Amino acid sequence: MRWLLLKDLQILRRSPLQAALLVVYPILIAILVGLAISGGPSKPRVAFLNEVPADSRISVGGQQLPAASVGSRICSRVECVAVKDRAEALGKVESGDALAALVLPADLVDEINSLSSLSPGAPKVEVLVNESDPVKAQLVNERITTLLAQANLAIARRIAAEGGHYLKLLIDGGELPVLGQSIHILGLRATGQILSALEPALPPGPLREALGQVTSFAGEARENLDIAGPLIERLAQPIQVDKVAVGGASPPLETFAIAVAATLTLAFVAVLLVAGSLALEREENAFPRLTRGLISREGLLAEKVLLGVGVGLVVTMLMLAGLEIFVPLQWSRIGLWLAAILLGGAALAAAGAALGAAAREVRAVSLLAFMVTLPIAFLSLVPSGAIGGGIYDAIKIVTAIFPFKPALQAMTAALDSAGPGIAGPLAHLAVLTVAYSLLARLALRRFATI
Amino acid sequence: MQARGLVKRYGNRQALRGVDLGTDPGELVAITGPNGAGKTTLLSILAGVLEPDGGEVLAGEGEVGWVPQQAALYRRLTVAENLLLFARLEGHEDPRASTEEMLELSGLGERRGEIVARLSGGNQQRINIAIGLLSRPAVLLLDEPSVGLDPRQRARLWEFVSGLAARGTTVIFSTHDIQEAERYGGRLLVLADGEALFDGSPAALREDVRREAPVAADRDFETAFVAYLQHRGH
Ligand SMILES: Nc1ncnc2c1ncn2[C@@H]1O[C@H](COP(=O)(O)OP(=O)(O)OP(=O)(O)O)[C@@H](O)[C@H]1O
Ligand SMILES: [Mg+2]
Numbered sequence: 001m002r003w004l005l006l007k008d009l010q011i012l013r014r015s016p017l018q019a020a021l022l023v024v025y026p027i028l029i030a031i032l033v034g035l036a037i038s039g040g041p042s043k044p045r046v047a048f049l050n051e052v053p054a055d056s057r058i059s060v061g062g063q064q065l066p067a068a069s070v071g072s073r074i075c076s077r078v079e080c081v082a083v084k085d086r087a088e089a090l091g092k093v094e095s096g097d098a099l100a101a102l103v104l105p106a107d108l109v110d111e112i113n114s115l116s117s118l119s120p121g122a123p124k125v126e127v128l129v130n131e132s133d134p135v136k137a138q139l140v141n142e143r144i145t146t147l148l149a150q151a152n153l154a155i156a157r158r159i160a161a162e163g164g165h166y167l168k169l170l171i172d173g174g175e176l177p178v179l180g181q182s183i184h185i186l187g188l189r190a191t192g193q194i195l196s197a198l199e200p201a202l203p204p205g206p207l208r209e210a211l212g213q214v215t216s217f218a219g220e221a222r223e224n225l226d227i228a229g230p231l232i233e234r235l236a237q238p239i240q241v242d243k244v245a246v247g248g249a250s251p252p253l254e255t256f257a258i259a260v261a262a263t264l265t266l267a268f269v270a271v272l273l274v275a276g277s278l279a280l281e282r283e284e285n286a287f288p289r290l291t292r293g294l295i296s297r298e299g300l301l302a303e304k305v306l307l308g309v310g311v312g313l314v315v316t317m318l319m320l321a322g323l324e325i326f327v328p329l330q331w332s333r334i335g336l337w338l339a340a341i342l343l344g345g346a347a348l349a350a351a352g353a354a355l356g357a358a359a360r361e362v363r364a365v366s367l368l369a370f371m372v373t374l375p376i377a378f379l380s381l382v383p384s385g386a387i388g389g390g391i392y393d394a395i396k397i398v399t400a401i402f403p404f405k406p407a408l409q410a411m412t413a414a415l416d417s418a419g420p421g422i423a424g425p426l427a428h429l430a431v432l433t434v435a436y437s438l439l440a441r442l443a444l445r446r447f448a449t450i
Numbered sequence: 451m452q453a454r455g456l457v458k459r460y461g462n463r464q465a466l467r468g469v470d471l472g473t474d475p476g477e478l479v480a481i482t483g484p485n486g487a488g489k490t491t492l493l494s495i496l497a498g499v500l501e502p503d504g505g506e507v508l509a510g511e512g513e514v515g516w517v518p519q520q521a522a523l524y525r526r527l528t529v530a531e532n533l534l535l536f537a538r539l540e541g542h543e544d545p546r547a548s549t550e551e552m553l554e555l556s557g558l559g560e561r562r563g564e565i566v567a568r569l570s571g572g573n574q575q576r577i578n579i580a581i582g583l584l585s586r587p588a589v590l591l592l593d594e595p596s597v598g599l600d601p602r603q604r605a606r607l608w609e610f611v612s613g614l615a616a617r618g619t620t621v622i623f624s625t626h627d628i629q630e631a632e633r634y635g636g637r638l639l640v641l642a643d644g645e646a647l648f649d650g651s652p653a654a655l656r657e658d659v660r661r662e663a664p665v666a667a668d669r670d671f672e673t674a675f676v677a678y679l680q681h682r683g684h
Contacts, residue, residue, distance in 0.1 A: 003535055003538040003539055004535075004539070006535075007527065007531075007535050010527055010531060011524060011526045011527065014526045014527070014565065280524075284522065284523065284524055284525060285518060285520045285521065285522035285523075286522050286523065286524065288494075288499035288518065288522065289518065289522040289536075289581070290539070291499075292497060292498055292499055292516060294536075294539040294540065295539065
């Protein structure tokens with residue numbers, strides 16, 4: 001068997017196109033995926049005019065923020081192009097040099113600070129958008145709207161907290177700083193206590209009755225205002241997002257992307273190589289010569305699967321090593337990677353053998369392998385919920401029959417501990433390996449015609 | 451090697467209709483007959499790569515070597531790599547020595563490092579034969595071995611094959627070259643439409659023709675042979 005293996009490797013070396021495809025293709029995928037996951041979508045360019053005095057501070061709810069941090073916060077979300085004045089900002093937007101301009105006026109911080117005072121102002125920022133590129137304009141709109149919503153939320157929270165603080169003062173009493181001086185506020189609770197202490201001292205009559213009403217009002221008011229406090233806080237963010245992850249933790253996007261790249265590589269190498277090399281035995285008329293006692297059909301199949309797993313392992317590991325340039329991988333999990341690659345490779349190679357036994361010419365088989373592998377790979381990436389339930393169930397069945405999806409699941413589990421376990425996919429792959437090997441063996445029965 | 455009542459059908463087509471063949475060690479048997487007569491089918495069944503629909507094959511002791519009509523080799527490997535691969539698969543003790551022997555025999559020693567795909571058809575056929583000879587068989591089956599070979603290489607082939615037969619190897623070959631069949635086949639099996647029309651020595655066939663078409667009998671063997679087939683409606 002090893003001589004046949006050696007022969008197949010020699011042939012692979014002699015077929016520059018095939019060999020190049022097997023090496024260059026995975027490297028290309030690795031670079032693309034690497035760039036995609038390390039770069040992310042480029043940030044929109046925004047002209048940024050910050051007229052707020054550098055030393056001013058935003059103070060809401062007793063906390064102070066240097067105004068300068070607002071600028072850096074904005075510029076972490078978009079690519080800021082600093083401009084001198086509004087005219088330059090406008091020019092940049094008009095010329096298309098910047099997709100939008102954001103102007104923070106000089107009085108912005110003062111206006112914000114006034115929000116929690118007794119005479120609240122109306123802070124405003126100015127956004128200039130160039131809508132000649134609708135897609136990008138929308139992107140900018142969304143980014144800026146999100147930024148402002150976040151800023152509004154933060155400020156609203158502080159104001160609500162401030163309002164709550166005033167309420168608490170009203171209920172419990174305390175010190176209120178006004179114009180640098182501190183005023184003592186009695187508070188409803190103390191008022192009620194004082195009044196109820198006074199009550200027995202008064203003679204029964206209309207006055208005492210009136211005092212009783214005042215006392216009970218103070219109590220009711222205190223209770224109602226107690227409820228008002230949380231209400232005001234709730235006003236800042238009426239709808240709260242309560243995120244619950246269902247169906248196990250999903251792995252980080254990067255890990256998933258790497259798993260996809262690795263599995264695609266493995267799938268193409270294993271399926272194409274095994275299918276092609278089995279068909280080659282027939283194309284070269286070597287099959288009858290080999291199976292006349294030189295090697296059993298099972299032996300030949302095992303040799304092909306070994307070839308696919310071996311070359312697939314090397315190329316996939318090379319690709320992972322290449323990805324290491326872009327993202328650090330957890331090399332301590334290499335044992336699990338190997339398990340995923342070996343079993344995934346075996347199942348994919350067995351599927352390749354079944355395909356390879358189905359047609360006589362290498363070209364036809366390669367085309368067939370592409371036509372089967374590509375759509376199934378795409379189907380395997382369809383997330384649940386993206387399409388209707390019935391179709392998704394059908395896709396689930398189709399992708400469970402071909403080894404790509406379980407190989408992807410095993411690869412994902414092997415790369416990251418956060419994802420679901422690896423045992424299930426590995427068992428699935430083992431079953432598929434056996435099933436496709438049997439299928440390939442059956443197909444080889446019809447193989448010997450001269 | 452003994453074969454009895456061999457029947458083979460491809461769908462509705464009868465490729466063999468009960469062919470018998472028994473050979474003795476060292477015998478050289480030429481199978482001839484028109485295209486589609488069933489020669490390849492018969493040799494493939496004898497080689498064990500095709501299952502007959504009826505009848506049986508009893509192979510004696512030792513290996514049965516087989517050289518298929520269509521070259522069975524790896525065209526992307528070199529001449530030497532092909533020979534070495536099959537010598538190894540055959541389990542030769544010294545596969546490199548066997549490779550050298552076959553390179554010598556096929557006269558391709560100088561082109562050992564060349565990719566087979568770049569060789570001429572005749573040279574590819576030489577390697578095809580050499581691979582079949584590697585197994586040092588007790589019975590050697592050759593399906594149109596001389597097709598595409600130049601006269602010198604043909605002579606070399608038959609010299610080698612005759613040598614094998616002289617040392618006790620049974621050789622069964624098919625050919626369309628009727629002179630070749632007469633010259634090298636000690637025994638002639640004529641197949642037509644899946645039936646064995648004749649099984650005997652070339653001289654005996656000429657005798658049959660003499661009775662049926664005396665004019666053709668004393669011409670060359672090919673003319674006699676064509677007359678023989680014509681007389682039987684082929
Ligand atoms: N795989 C096949 N499927 C269907 N029919 C076949 C197959 N192989 C051979 N045949 C038919 O069987 C008959 C015998 O074919 P075979 O190849 O044995 O003839 P042959 O004597 O070797 O011919 P040739 O001299 O052309 O090599 C032919 O009619 C052929 O068409
Ligand atoms: Mg033939």
